[in-house]
Amino acid sequence: MKKLLQEFSKGVFAENPTFRLALGLCPTLAVSTSVINGFGMGVAATFVIVGSNVIVSAIRNLIPGKIRIPCFIVIIATFVTIVELMMKAYFPVLSNSLGIFVPLIVVNCIVLGRAEAFASRHGMVKSVFDGLGMGVGFTIALVIISSIRELLGNGTVLGLIVAKGFEPALLFILAPGALLIIGLLIGLVNYVSER
Amino acid sequence: MNNILKFAIVLLLVNLVAASILAGVYGITRPKIEAQKRLAQEEALREVMPGSIGDKLEPVEEEGRVKYWQVFKAQASRPVAYIFVAKKYGYSSVIESMVGMKKDGTITGVRILSQNETPGLGAKMIEIISSRTLVSVIKGIFSKDKRPEKEAHPYFTEQFKGLNVKRIEISEGSVQAITGATISSRAVVDSIRERGLEILNAK
Known part of the structure; x- marks a missing residue:
């Protein structure tokens, strides 16, 4: 049990995909303009990571090594399409605002990275915890980045105005602001962890 | 030669399973997605x-x-x-x-x-x-x-x-x-x- 919790917590802290591994930065830049978008993307990605980890780990001994990557990609793409269809059917507003970035989870390197580096070498239960940890770590990172960007760039949190008379700095909603925020946060995480 | 055949069969099976799962999910969600689209259009018409x-x-x-x-x-x-x-x-x-x-x-x-x-x-x-x-x-x-x-x-x-x-x-x-x-x-x-x-x- 302790081992399993370790697999979970390493994705959140020691190997946080965004802050420590710097993986999946492209979707992070694109969707972290508002907290709702960031959270929705995080949950969708978590579902895909956990799902693909389970299947990859279940069939890891049946797949010949030479063709494992195409098989992983088919599995990941299947889960992404399920998420996309579900979102369109039940959360049309979220699906509209995330747009092209939901189908692009297929090429999110966190997902393939976990399938290749972890799930293809470990058992199913461990892979579930690894996937959950990575997904939660990614979601937490997205929520932190997007709440800073939404607050500074739009003057709102979860779409609610924080203070009347605050003139938001547009820079933070645009891509350069995202790079600044992510860079500063990675710096902060490194500074804290080195002490 | 043997290997190539084996690889092809494995890939075929993986894709077959994936495709049938997706077909199922699509069948379940399609009426819901179409209803959402109709709703959005009706809302737009009502608004304009x-x-x-x-x-x-x-x-x-x-x-x-x-x-x-x-x-x-x-x-x-x-x-x-x-x-x-x-x-x-x-x-x-x-x-x-x-x-x-x-x-x-x-x-x-x-x-x-x-x-x-x-x-x-x-x-x-x-x-x-x-x-x-x-x-x-x-x-x-x-x-x-x-x-x-x-x-x-x-x-x-x-x-x-x-x-x-x-x-x-x-x-x-x-x-x-x-x-x-x-x-x-x-x-x-x-x-x-x-x-x-x-x-x-x-x-």
């Missing part, structure tokens, strides 16, 4: 032409595509209003809007259907200014007064209501441009005027 529920909508086609819709009141033989989609390239994307127009050219409503303008500038054309602040929401949790918030519309497209397509332009007294997004604002106004005049003159 308040009071049009129950009226007959008749598409006018040209070269096999719907050009615009004519709105008929019950038993009338001539249309009383039109609903059309106007589009034009703005600053970074094609801006598409749905417009309701009476037969004299008065605009009853405008709704932006799709745009991909700069966030924070041109994209403000779909922004709804919330009157709720964080403080007021927190206060609201503790107070007994629970009045529902009245339905809000984007302030930019609200300006078009009651104006005539023949005379809309970016100016004071007509349509005010969004600060810092004159090109996007102008694209919306121009596309609606051009398309509206085209339909009025076609009669």
Whole structure:
């Protein structure tokens, strides 16, 4: 049990995909303009990571090594399409605002990275915890980045105005602001962890 | 040779399973997705032409595509209003809007259907200014007064209501441009005027 919790917590802290591994930065830049978008993307990605980890780990001994990557990609793409269809059917507003970035989870390197580096070498239960940890770590990172960007760039949190008379700095909603925020946060995480 | 055959069979099986799962999910979600699309379209129609529920909508086609819709009141033989989609390239994307127009050219409503303008500038054309602040929401949790918030519309497209397509332009007294997004604002106004005049003159 302790081992399993370790697999979970390493994705959140020691190997946080965004802050420590710097993986999946492209979707992070694109969707972290508002907290709702960031959270929705995080949950969708978590579902895909956990799902693909389970299947990859279940069939890891049946797949010949030479063709494992195409098989992983088919599995990941299947889960992404399920998420996309579900979102369109039940959360049309979220699906509209995330747009092209939901189908692009297929090429999110966190997902393939976990399938290749972890799930293809470990058992199913461990892979579930690894996937959950990575997904939660990614979601937490997205929520932190997007709440800073939404607050500074739009003057709102979860779409609610924080203070009347605050003139938001547009820079933070645009891509350069995202790079600044992510860079500063990675710096902060490194500074804290080195002490 | 043996290996290649084995690889092919494994890939085939993986794809076969994936495809059948997706077919199942698609079958389950398709009616729901279509219902959502219909809902969105109905909502757009209601917004651009308040009071049009129950009226007959008749598409006018040209070269096999719907050009615009004519709105008929019950038993009338001539249309009383039109609903059309106007589009034009703005600053970074094609801006598409749905417009309701009476037969004299008065605009009853405008709704932006799709745009991909700069966030924070041109994209403000779909922004709804919330009157709720964080403080007021927190206060609201503790107070007994629970009045529902009245339905809000984007302030930019609200300006078009009651104006005539023949005379809309970016100016004071007509349509005010969004600060810092004159090109996007102008694209919306121009596309609606051009398309509206085209339909009025076609009669």
